[in-house]
Amino acid sequence: MRVLLTGFEAFGDFPLNPSQLLVEECASLNPGFEIYTRVLPVKGKRVGEALKDALERFKPQLVLSFGLAYNRPAISLERVAINLLDFSIPDNEGWKPDETPIVAEGPIAYFSGLPLKELQQVLREEGIPCEISNTAGTYVCNQTFYLLAHYSRNWRDFKGGFIHLPCTPELVVQMEKVVPSLPLDLMLKGARKILNYMSAHCG
Numbered sequence: 001m002r003v004l005l006t007g008f009e010a011f012g013d014f015p016l017n018p019s020q021l022l023v024e025e026c027a028s029l030n031p032g033f034e035i036y037t038r039v040l041p042v043k044g045k046r047v048g049e050a051l052k053d054a055l056e057r058f059k060p061q062l063v064l065s066f067g068l069a070y071n072r073p074a075i076s077l078e079r080v081a082i083n084l085l086d087f088s089i090p091d092n093e094g095w096k097p098d099e100t101p102i103v104a105e106g107p108i109a110y111f112s113g114l115p116l117k118e119l120q121q122v123l124r125e126e127g128i129p130c131e132i133s134n135t136a137g138t139y140v141c142n143q144t145f146y147l148l149a150h151y152s153r154n155w156r157d158f159k160g161g162f163i164h165l166p167c168t169p170e171l172v173v174q175m176e177k178v179v180p181s182l183p184l185d186l187m188l189k190g191a192r193k194i195l196n197y198m199s200a201h202c203g
Helices: 018-026 047-058 116-125 140-154 169-175 184-202
Strands: 002-008 034-040 062-068 075-078 080-082 109-111 130-133 159-165
Touching (some): 002 047, 002 184, 018 034, 018 159, 018 184, 034 047, 047 140, 062 140, 062 184, 075 116, 080 140, 116 130, 116 184, 140 159, 159 184
Parallel strands (some): 062 159
Antiparallel strands (some): 080 109
16 A cells, blocks of 8 residues: 655744654654655645645555644544635745635535544544544645545545644643643554554555
């Protein structure tokens, strides 16, 4: 099985992005199948091209995209992506779209291609906080999730979904804010469990 894992570069007031750290750590895993990683730009006008380039280059059968949701207390398995760009803060190029579709004339929403209930159970059995979320927001994370689903249904045949990560304790300290956090090691353990489950049941 060929797997593509994507994360994001740092953005806004966040000096680092746990999703970037996680996929960089996953690049060294040897789980018995091929793992490719790509750190995507937090740039709404460029992220679709970067994602499509990675899909074309690696031709994955499974894609797991990770992003940061700084106020989440658990790993969040996203259920639905909506066809909307409505950025609360500018992206890394200063772009701040308002109520703009991601894909003109595209479907209102797409559902995840991952078995969310099963993955939630797998992580909880390992003592890893995990929830199923019904909103991926309207920022670049949701945009990437929507495009991932759009590409999988209209261009290439693969399974894919989006997973939001909490802050790490180190990021909380750097931001000098009191928000929920999980250690990177625990998030990495969760990613391994998801990969193992998908390999065994959906490969």
